[in-house]
Amino acid sequence: MPALELSSLSKSFHTVAALKDVTLTVEDREFLVILGPSGCGKTTLLRCIAGLEYPDAGEIHIGDRCAYSARSGTALSPRERSIGMVFQNYALYPHMSVWENVAFGLRMRKTGKGELGERVARALQMVDLEGFEKRSPKTLSGGQRQRVALARTLVTEPSVLLFDEPLSNLDPKLRVGLRSQLKQIHEQTGATSVFVTHDQNEAMILGDRVAVIQNGTIAQVDEPRRLYHYPVNVDVAIFTGNPHTNVITGQIHQSDERVLLIPDSDPYCFLPLPDVFRPHAGASVTVCCRPEDVELVADPADDEGRLEVIAFNPEAGRAVVHLRLGNDPRQVLAVSSTRELKHIKRTANAGIRIIRGNLYTGETGFLLGSFGQPAIPQRVHRQIRQ
Numbered sequence: 001m002p003a004l005e006l007s008s009l010s011k012s013f014h015t016v017a018a019l020k021d022v023t024l025t026v027e028d029r030e031f032l033v034i035l036g037p038s039g040c041g042k043t044t045l046l047r048c049i050a051g052l053e054y055p056d057a058g059e060i061h062i063g064d065r066c067a068y069s070a071r072s073g074t075a076l077s078p079r080e081r082s083i084g085m086v087f088q089n090y091a092l093y094p095h096m097s098v099w100e101n102v103a104f105g106l107r108m109r110k111t112g113k114g115e116l117g118e119r120v121a122r123a124l125q126m127v128d129l130e131g132f133e134k135r136s137p138k139t140l141s142g143g144q145r146q147r148v149a150l151a152r153t154l155v156t157e158p159s160v161l162l163f164d165e166p167l168s169n170l171d172p173k174l175r176v177g178l179r180s181q182l183k184q185i186h187e188q189t190g191a192t193s194v195f196v197t198h199d200q201n202e203a204m205i206l207g208d209r210v211a212v213i214q215n216g217t218i219a220q221v222d223e224p225r226r227l228y229h230y231p232v233n234v235d236v237a238i239f240t241g242n243p244h245t246n247v248i249t250g251q252i253h254q255s256d257e258r259v260l261l262i263p264d265s266d267p268y269c270f271l272p273l274p275d276v277f278r279p280h281a282g283a284s285v286t287v288c289c290r291p292e293d294v295e296l297v298a299d300p301a302d303d304e305g306r307l308e309v310i311a312f313n314p315e316a317g318r319a320v321v322h323l324r325l326g327n328d329p330r331q332v333l334a335v336s337s338t339r340e341l342k343h344i345k346r347t348a349n350a351g352i353r354i355i356r357g358n359l360y361t362g363e364t365g366f367l368l369g370s371f372g373q374p375a376i377p378q379r380v381h382r383q384i385r386q
Contacts, residue, residue, distance in 0.1 A: 001064060003028045003192035004049065004160055009058035011044055018044040019055065020216040026160075031186050031193045033207035035200065037239065041216040042196045046162050049194065050085050051078035062160060084158030084191075088165045090145045092137040098124070098148050099133035105156045123155040126185055143174040147181075154189065161186070163195040167202065179205055200242045204228065212236050228290075230358065234365040237288040237358065244333045246289045248325065249362065254281040261287060266326025269306070271354060274371045284362030291320060291333035293356045293372065298344050300351025307332060309348050323350060 004026040011019040018041045026032045034042045047053040049060060051067065054075055060068040062083070067076045092101050102123055106116045124130055127147040137145055146166055153161065163182075167175045183206060186193050197203055203210045204224040211221040220232040231237035238245050250263040252273065259278050261271040271287070300306060307323035310331065321344065323332045334352060336344070344350055356372020 001028065002026060002061075003030070003063060004194070005059075005061040006045075006049070007059040007061075009045070009048060009055045009060070011041075011048060011053065011055045018216055019048070022058070022213075022216070022218055024211060024218060024221065026192055026194060029190055029192055031183070031195065031206060031208045033203040033210045034194065034196045034213055035198070035203040035207075035210050035240075036213035037198055040213050042198075042213050043164055045213070046085070046164050046194065046196050049160075050083050050162055051076060051081050052085075082159040083162060084153035084156055084160070085162040085164065086146075086150055086153050086166045088168055090137075090149045092145060092148055092152075094137055096137075097133065098129065098135050098137070098140075101137065101148055102151045102155050105152060109156075119155050119157075120151075123151040126154060126188065127151045127181065141174075142170050143178060146170065146178065150182075150185070154185065157189075159191060161189075161191045161193045163193065165196055165198070168197070168199075175202070182206065200240050212239065214239075230367070230370060231288070232367055234286050234288060234360050237360075241290065243320070244291060244331070246287075246291065246294060246332050246357075247330060248287045248289075248328075248332070250285065250287070252277055252280050252283050252285055254278050261285070263325060263328070265328035269325065271352070273359075276369065276371065277359065280359075280368065285368060286360045286362060286365065287354065287357050288360065289354050289357030292335045293354065294332065294334035295353040295355055296321060296334045296336045296344065297351030297353060300349070306349040307352060309344055309346055309350050311346065312336070312344070321350070323352070 002025045006022055006024045009019050009022040022045060034045065036042045044053060048055050055068065055070060057070045059066065062081055066074050067081050068074060093104065096104070099120060103116055103120045106119060124133065127150050129144065129147055129151060132144070137148065140148065167178055170178065179202065195206055207224055209221055210224055210227050212219045212227070214235055219236050220227060228240055231240055234247065238247060248261070248263050250261045253260045253262055259273045259275055261273050263269050263271070307325050310322040310324055312319045312321040319336050321334045321336050323334065325332050332352065358370045359368040360366060361368050
């Protein structure tokens with residue numbers, strides 16, 4: 001049985017629709033990441049699951065219990081849902097010690113003294129805060145405060161853990177350390193976890209699956225690797241790119257020998273496409289590809305297109321090369337070895353070959369097909385034909 005099921009959830013604030021017909025299933029013990037930009041509805045979704053907001057329509061099931069149903073009028077309180085939530089701003093009581101903050105939830109439940117002490121000690125051990133019991137929150141670092149907030153949630157032993165961007169206030173080094181710790185704690189507790197973030201790296205590292213939310217709707221739910229290689233539309237492709245997704249719009253043309261993409265921003269640049277796209281000749285499309293899937297050609301032939309080299313950033317045996325394609329304000333990024341850069345100079349021209357990428361229809365922006373490795377699975381082919 002799934003740990004959490006959301007069916008057709010909708011929520012509006014006055015005239016603003018925060019959630020629109022959201023349906024989502026989270027399996028038992030799964031670590032699901034909800035990824036999206038600010039204002040897309042991800043925190044509202046989390047608050048609806050926790051019972052801090054009530055949807056206008058839809059149903060929420062936690063395990064075998066109905067936590068909310070607009071149709072039947074069921075609406076369990078947050079306390080009745082067996083939910084634990086870790087907030088972005090820690091929300092610690094400044095007048096209480098670390099031990100008292102962690103024990104607060106159990107005291108409210110009138111847990112016996114012996115059991116309370118054991119559970120608080122176990123929770124502090126999970127987050128590596130033994131010896132901090134008597135410390136005040138104001139004497140702790142940001143990372144330590146977030147671990148106290150996490151221990152306070154874990155100590156109640158909820159069946160579902162909710163995380164509302166808990167690492168966003170921390171510096172990069174602390175974030176990396178706490179990511180690993182969160183994953184370990186998830187495996188130790190066996191709880192189901194739903195983690196909200198706007199950070200693509202964080203989502204790909206933590207999630208068993210990632211749900212991308214856009215303008216209040218779920219655009220795609222998939223394993224991190226599939227989400228990265230096969231985004232369902234152009235917006236998802238752009239948002240999941242780090243540092244950048246190459247977006248090239250143009251038309252498909254065919255000759256007797258080749259199928260080509262001619263970019264709108266440079267009609268003299270010809271980018272070869274596989275023969276599978278020959279039936280789409282004349283169509284307006286968008287190609288999205290990651291920088292590591294773009295190969296630089298230091299001395300391009302006349303029909304390989306010529307892009308101006310704007311800049312390159314060498315690092316650890318490779319470099320990200322920034323190029324300008326015609327009059328397109330968006331740069332094209334390619335990853336090259338530093339050895340190859342010896343033949344490329346700033347303001348010079350270089351060619352590109354797209355090793356793999358995804359094609360999207362110009363009208364709707366939905367996935368038309370993919371080319372290159374990794375090979376597109378059969379089930380995606382079936383989706384494209386529908």
